[in-house]
Amino acid sequence: MNAALARPEQGSMARMPGGKGPIPEPGRSRGVVFLHEPSHALPLVDLQITLRVGACDDPLGQEGLMRLMGRCIRLGTAGMRAKQVEETIAGLGARLSFEIGAHFLRFHGTVIRRNFERFVALLAQLLREPAFRSADLALLKRETLADLQSSLDHDQALASYHFRRTLFQDHPYGRAVEGNARSLKRIQPKDLREAYERHLCKRKLLVAAAGAIDEDELLQVIERHFGDLPLGQAASAKVLAPKAPRGRHLLIVDKPKRSQCQLYIGSLGAKADDPDLFPFLVANTAFGGTFTSRLMQEVRVKRGWSYGAYSRLAYDRQRDAWSMWTFPAAKDVAACAALQLDLLEATLDKGLKRDEVLFARQFLVKSHCFDIDTAAKRLEGRVDVELLGLSAEHYSDYEAKIGSVSAAKANEAFRKRLRADDMLIVAVGTAKEIGKAMADLPGLTSQRVVAYDRE
Amino acid sequence: MARHSNAGRASRSSSSSRLAAPFLKSQSLRFDAEFSLGARLRCRRYRLRNGLTLLTLPDASAPVVSYHTWFRVGSRHETPGKTGLAHLFEHLMFNETSNLRAGEFDRLIEGVGGESNAATWTDWTQYYENVPASELDLIIRLEAERMANLVLRKEPLESEKEVVANERRYRVEDDVEGEAAEALYALAFRKHPYRWPTIGWMRDIRSFTLEDCRRFYRTYYAPNNAIVVLAGDFDEAQALEAIVAAYGKLKARAIPELATYHEPQQRRERYLEMRRETQSEKLLLGYRAPSFGSEDWAPLVVLNEILCGGRSARLNQLLVHELELASEVDGSIAPFHDPGLFELWVATRPGKRAREALRYVDRELRRVQTQKVSSAEIDKAVNRLELGFLQDMETAAGKAEQLGFYETVLGDAARAAEPLDDYRKVDADTLRDVARRYFQRDQRSRIDVLPKAPSARRATPKRPRGEKARS
Numbered sequence: 001m002n003a004a005l006a007r008p009e010q011g012s013m014a015r016m017p018g019g020k021g022p023i024p025e026p027g028r029s030r031g032v033v034f035l036h037e038p039s040h041a042l043p044l045v046d047l048q049i050t051l052r053v054g055a056c057d058d059p060l061g062q063e064g065l066m067r068l069m070g071r072c073i074r075l076g077t078a079g080m081r082a083k084q085v086e087e088t089i090a091g092l093g094a095r096l097s098f099e100i101g102a103h104f105l106r107f108h109g110t111v112i113r114r115n116f117e118r119f120v121a122l123l124a125q126l127l128r129e130p131a132f133r134s135a136d137l138a139l140l141k142r143e144t145l146a147d148l149q150s151s152l153d154h155d156q157a158l159a160s161y162h163f164r165r166t167l168f169q170d171h172p173y174g175r176a177v178e179g180n181a182r183s184l185k186r187i188q189p190k191d192l193r194e195a196y197e198r199h200l201c202k203r204k205l206l207v208a209a210a211g212a213i214d215e216d217e218l219l220q221v222i223e224r225h226f227g228d229l230p231l232g233q234a235a236s237a238k239v240l241a242p243k244a245p246r247g248r249h250l251l252i253v254d255k256p257k258r259s260q261c262q263l264y265i266g267s268l269g270a271k272a273d274d275p276d277l278f279p280f281l282v283a284n285t286a287f288g289g290t291f292t293s294r295l296m297q298e299v300r301v302k303r304g305w306s307y308g309a310y311s312r313l314a315y316d317r318q319r320d321a322w323s324m325w326t327f328p329a330a331k332d333v334a335a336c337a338a339l340q341l342d343l344l345e346a347t348l349d350k351g352l353k354r355d356e357v358l359f360a361r362q363f364l365v366k367s368h369c370f371d372i373d374t375a376a377k378r379l380e381g382r383v384d385v386e387l388l389g390l391s392a393e394h395y396s397d398y399e400a401k402i403g404s405v406s407a408a409k410a411n412e413a414f415r416k417r418l419r420a421d422d423m424l425i426v427a428v429g430t431a432k433e434i435g436k437a438m439a440d441l442p443g444l445t446s447q448r449v450v451a452y453d454r455e
Numbered sequence: 456m457a458r459h460s461n462a463g464r465a466s467r468s469s470s471s472s473r474l475a476a477p478f479l480k481s482q483s484l485r486f487d488a489e490f491s492l493g494a495r496l497r498c499r500r501y502r503l504r505n506g507l508t509l510l511t512l513p514d515a516s517a518p519v520v521s522y523h524t525w526f527r528v529g530s531r532h533e534t535p536g537k538t539g540l541a542h543l544f545e546h547l548m549f550n551e552t553s554n555l556r557a558g559e560f561d562r563l564i565e566g567v568g569g570e571s572n573a574a575t576w577t578d579w580t581q582y583y584e585n586v587p588a589s590e591l592d593l594i595i596r597l598e599a600e601r602m603a604n605l606v607l608r609k610e611p612l613e614s615e616k617e618v619v620a621n622e623r624r625y626r627v628e629d630d631v632e633g634e635a636a637e638a639l640y641a642l643a644f645r646k647h648p649y650r651w652p653t654i655g656w657m658r659d660i661r662s663f664t665l666e667d668c669r670r671f672y673r674t675y676y677a678p679n680n681a682i683v684v685l686a687g688d689f690d691e692a693q694a695l696e697a698i699v700a701a702y703g704k705l706k707a708r709a710i711p712e713l714a715t716y717h718e719p720q721q722r723r724e725r726y727l728e729m730r731r732e733t734q735s736e737k738l739l740l741g742y743r744a745p746s747f748g749s750e751d752w753a754p755l756v757v758l759n760e761i762l763c764g765g766r767s768a769r770l771n772q773l774l775v776h777e778l779e780l781a782s783e784v785d786g787s788i789a790p791f792h793d794p795g796l797f798e799l800w801v802a803t804r805p806g807k808r809a810r811e812a813l814r815y816v817d818r819e820l821r822r823v824q825t826q827k828v829s830s831a832e833i834d835k836a837v838n839r840l841e842l843g844f845l846q847d848m849e850t851a852a853g854k855a856e857q858l859g860f861y862e863t864v865l866g867d868a869a870r871a872a873e874p875l876d877d878y879r880k881v882d883a884d885t886l887r888d889v890a891r892r893y894f895q896r897d898q899r900s901r902i903d904v905l906p907k908a909p910s911a912r913r914a915t916p917k918r919p920r921g922e923k924a925r926s
Contacts, residue, residue: 041516042493044845082776086767091831093838095765112842142779146804149734150782153631257732260624291561291571301558304617307625327625359566366568369587373517374849453734 025392026382029219030227031202035382036218037210039375043113045213046376047120048383049127050106050206053199055177057237062186064179068140069192070098070105075136077129082136085126094119100177102316103236104387110376113212124225127200132192141184148178152453155255156327159262159428162253162450167266167321167424171242201232206386210379241318244268244417247445248341249424250438254431255452261333261429265340266323267422270315272388277315279413282405284313286352286360287344287414288324294356298343299326305336317388322418330429334437337425341441345420352414357407364402428452483703484509484695490869493848498858500868501695505707506679509698510858510868512686514851518588520687521851524598525863527682527710528675529578530653531792536662539619539655542575543663544671546615548582549573553604557611560597567593576653578792579863585852588688592697598683599701602676607668616660623654631733632800635904639741642725643796643900647716649789677708684859684868687851716793725900730907735782736809737904740816741796742893744788748865752788753877754889755797759786760836761828761886762819763799767835769819770799778815780807792864796900797893809903823890827883837878844875 027034058065074096075082089096094111107127111119151157161176168174179187205226209218244267270280288295288311299309306326314320324344328336372378385395421443427434431449439447487500492512501509529541549571551557564571569586584594627633637652644650654660683702685694721743745751762770763786774781783802789795801812847853862868 039516041495042845042848044842044849083767083772086765086772087835090765090767090839091835093842095842110842110846112838112845115838139776139779143782146735146779146782149805150802152734155629255732259628260621290565292558292565297558300618302614304614305621307618307622327621329621329624359562363565363568366587367570369517369519369568370570370585373519373851376849 026206026386027215027219029222031231032222032226032229033206033386034218034222035206035208035379035386036213036215037208037375037379037382038212038214039210040212041375042212044211045111045113045116045119046210046379047109047111047116047123048106048206048208048379049123050104050208050383050387051199052104052204052206052234052387053236054101054103054105055175056102056172056239057195057199058172058175058179058183061183062179062191063175063183064144064177065183065187065191065195066105067100067177067179068137068144068184068187069195070100070107071140072132072136072192073107073126073130073196074098075133075140076131077125078131080125085122088122089119092119092122096123102173102239116213120221120225124221128225130196132189132196134189137187137189137192141187144178144184145181148176148180155258155262155428158253158255158452159264159426162251162428163264163266163323163424163426164321166249166251166426167245167268168242172237172239173242173316173318173320199232199236201230202226203232203234204236205229206383208379208383210375239318241271242268244319244422245424246422248421248441248443250441250444250447251424251426252431252435252438252447252449253426253428253452254449255428256430258330258428258430258433260327260329261427261434263326263328263333263337263340264323264426265337265344265423266321267418267424268319269313269322269417271319272315272317272390274315276409276413276416278401279405279409280417281313282357282360282364282402283352283410283414284311284322285364286356286410287311287347289313289360290363292359294343294347294352295324295340298339299328299336303332303336303339305329305332305339315388330433333427333429333434334441337427337438337441341420341423344418344423348415348418348420351411352407354407357405357410360410361402361405365399368399368402483699488869490872492854492858492872496854498868499691500862503678503699503702505703505705506677507702507705508682508862509695510682510684510862511689511691511694512684512854512858513689513691514686514854515688517851518688519585519851520588520591520594520685520689521583521585521855522591522594522598523581523583523682523684523686523855523859524602525582525682525684525859526580526675527578527680527863528580529576530651530655531577531648532675532711533648533651533655535651536659537667538651538659539653540659540663540667540671541580542653542655543615543619543660544668545573545575545580545582546619547607547612547668548601548605550611550615551606551608552600553606554600555597560601563593563597569594577649577789577795579860581856581859581863583852583855591685591689591694595694595697595701599698599705602678602681602702603705605672605676607665607672609665612663612665612668616663619654619660620657623657623660626654627652628657631731631737631904632802634731635729635737635739635902636798636800638727638729639739639796639798639900639902642727642902643721643741643743645719647718647793649791649793649795673708674711677710678702678705679707680710682859682862684855684862686855686858713792718794721898723897727900727902729902729904731904733904733906735805736803736807736812736906737902738799738801738803738809738812738816739902739904740799740813741900742799742895743898744795744797744893746792746794747790748870751889751893753874754881754885755788755893756840756874757833757836757878757881758823758886758890759788759797760839761823761832762786764836764839769822770801770816773815773819774801774812779804780812780815790860790864809905813901817896820890820894824887824894826887828886830883833881833883833886837875837881840878841875 092115567590785800857871858868861871
């Protein structure tokens with residue numbers, strides 16, 4: 001809906017994938033791992049074709065390669081140009097998107113049931129017979145460069161990019177999945193072809209379907225379209241643990257004429273297989289994960305300083321980011337940043353109260369029904385578990401694991417990873433208006449200003 | 456908000472619902488209509504004696520309930536100098552009531568794992584809660600409580616004004632697209648309240664008093680100006696009983712009649728150039744469009760899909776993929792009670808010109824005015840609309856929103872099930888006809904957003920003349 005949402009969605013709180021009760025282990029057909037979530041409530045099928053390879057597998061100096069490979073697949077086969085591909089997808093009443101993460105790339109389609117067979121045949125043809133034309137690659141590069149430049153218009157995206165880039169430095173999690181002007185220039189059609197031949201194999205493939213499709217039908221799809229793929233190698237790039245920053249560092253991304261600031265404050269968060277991930281999740285929810293949490297109450301409800309105020313815990317195979325996100329007026333940004341740092345420090349020093357932790361725990365357990373109320377959402381959770389290499393219990397025992405988190409464990413998980421003195425502060429705003437006040441933030445180890453349109 | 460497509464036929468029934476029988480006897484509740492939504496679901500409409508409209512859609516496919524309350528009041532009910540009041544008031548509805556301390560509303564909902572939010576636009580204000588199925592009674596009590604017993608105080612009002620000012624900075628002042636969209640409506644409308652933004656002008660947001668808010672509440676927040684929608688896993692008889700108990704005693708009020716506005720005839724294209732801190736030129740066009748639900752609505756929705764719906768759509772193919780002029784093309788028709796705008800948005804690639812994009816847009820619009828669209832292309836558009844409709848129907852919240860929207864804007868929730876039938880009736884002649892009638896240059900408002908250059912003349916007034924009715 002294009003109307004005003006009075007309050008931001010709660011999507012900024014990363015949630016663990018989880019189910020209710022035992023779930024079937026992933027199936028295997030002709031060596032291909034598959035997941036299936038049937039539902040005949042609507043004549044819709046949701047299909048995900050995922051490869052366990054992502055932006056972290058980009059060779060150094062060729063950042064953006066895996067994304068270009070995936071996007072080039074959509075541009076057609078030797079006998080079918082991009083325009084015809086798009087005409088066919090739309091004509092079938094289908095949508096197809098391509099997504100890339102640090103460790104995966106995924107084609108995600110949704111189609112009206114009556115056209116499922118034709119849609120899956122098209123998708124398989126694209127995946128099995130990509131043309132990788134030079135002209136297509138050149139077009140994608142031009143498009144990517146234009147998109148990168150256009151993204152400078154979006155302050156939140158800009159702040160998020162600089163936060164990750166500065167937090168992770170040279171670690172692969174700090175790379176832009178799109179690459180950059182230099183790296184794109186180095187990518188040739190043969191590189192796409194080589195990457196494709198190396199990675200499109202049974203050991204890296206995950207086929208997942210939800211909705212109005214029976215398992216037999218899914219098995220036939222796998223048999224018909226992917227049964228003869230090479231087995232290949234399971235291993236993808238080894239990613240080392242990132243290093244948490246020491247000290248309190250301020251980066252101002254200077255953009256003229258800003259009436260407010262996009263403000264990110266944070267550090268490293270958690271790894272998906274951390275034994276105390278669930279306590280950390282509960283602690284984060286109590287601190288800044290809901291509308292009644294500490295951060296929202298202090299920043300928005302009491303002071304009106306920002307329309308949104310959330311903390312987010314991301315996790316991956318290695319430690320991902322933990323961050324607070326607010327967007328105060330330029331006149332309030334320094335006070336807001338100081339307040340957030342004080343809140344964090346007080347939380348770490350004195351701990352979250354028992355009733356706060358119990359409330360967060362209860363919220364997570366009881367709201368879990370909305371994570372699994374459609375077949376597509378249930379599938380999404382199972383795919384995440386599979387890609388992160390977690391056990392099925394991680395999914396099926398979600399409620400029990402959250403429900404058993406004590407206040408002591410939640411506080412311990414928070415303290416183990418976060419220190420108010422070791423925080424990265426990134427603000428997109430107009431430096432001449434906010435720079436002086438921000439420079440007065442207590443305990444800064446370093447401060448830097450960069451122009452928003454210079455890398 | 457463009458509502459299009461459908462899966463199911465609406466079949467009205469004049470017979471009373473068996474489930475409502477005890478309440479019908481007590482005369483506190485009147486059964487009004489019943490219709491299908493898709494192949495499996497039945498929606499019933501009831502009216503309480505105090506005028507509250509109630510829609511129920513039992514659906515046990517997931518153990519959740521979505522509860523929506525729609526009020527027939529939005530930014531069109533405001534006056535100059537008081538713009539943004541409906542939206543600010545929506546924020547205030549989450550505060551204290553006679554029987555709930557400040558913050559308790561949110562705490563009670565989150566305490567049961569629920570989520571609550573709201574939205575305001577030109578013609579309506581919508582509140583919703585999504586909760587586990589077992590918690591329906593709590594939501595009924597909370598919503599009835601704040602419909603009648605909201606307590607308004609100065610301190611939270613001042614804080615909320617600051618929150619809304621920050622929301623405006625976020626959505627409009629630091630967002631090129633939001634600012635251009637706001638400017639378009641101020642350019643296109645001279646009399647109608649659609650000319651001001653739902654979020655309101657900044658100076659108006661800052662000036663609201665407690666008395667403004669109290670008067671607004673007393674005027675528009677009454678059961679006879681509201682529609683309650685329940686969708687999800689609930690026992691209908693029990694829900695009706697709880698709703699009658701919670702809302703039955705609320706008093707109806709005299710709601711001001713909906714004002715009508717005679718927008719002066721537009722005689723030539725209106726144009727505004729904005730210079731902003733942006734990487735690329737943008738083009739925003741607004742053609743006069745019919746009101747939501749008019750007979751031209753469905754053909755225009757199909758036409759929009761043909762022009763802008765997805766990568767294969769004509770303007771997308773041409774501007775983004777073939778000519779590489781644009782990075783983004785979008786189209787939408789304002790789903791308003793009164794005639795709004797058919798909007799076309801083109802974000803050019805850095806270094807490309809909005810004027811050049813306009814030349815090609817004009818060419819494509821002439822093409823749909825002069826040449827018939829093939830049946831295959833119409834089928835493609837309708838298939839995409841059908842997919843969109845089915846996706847809207849996936850969750851209880853999606854279904855409740857569709858029902859509430861149609862009931863509020865058209866006075867008939869059953870039409871939420873019908874749009875696909877309307878789209879399927881659209882043929883090439885109709886498309887050509889609506890293209891000729893609506894895509895007229897002298898009925899167009901146009902905004903070019905240009906990147907600031909140091910030597911560029913500042914062509915824009917301090918506050919843009921145009922403003923868009925959306926926040």
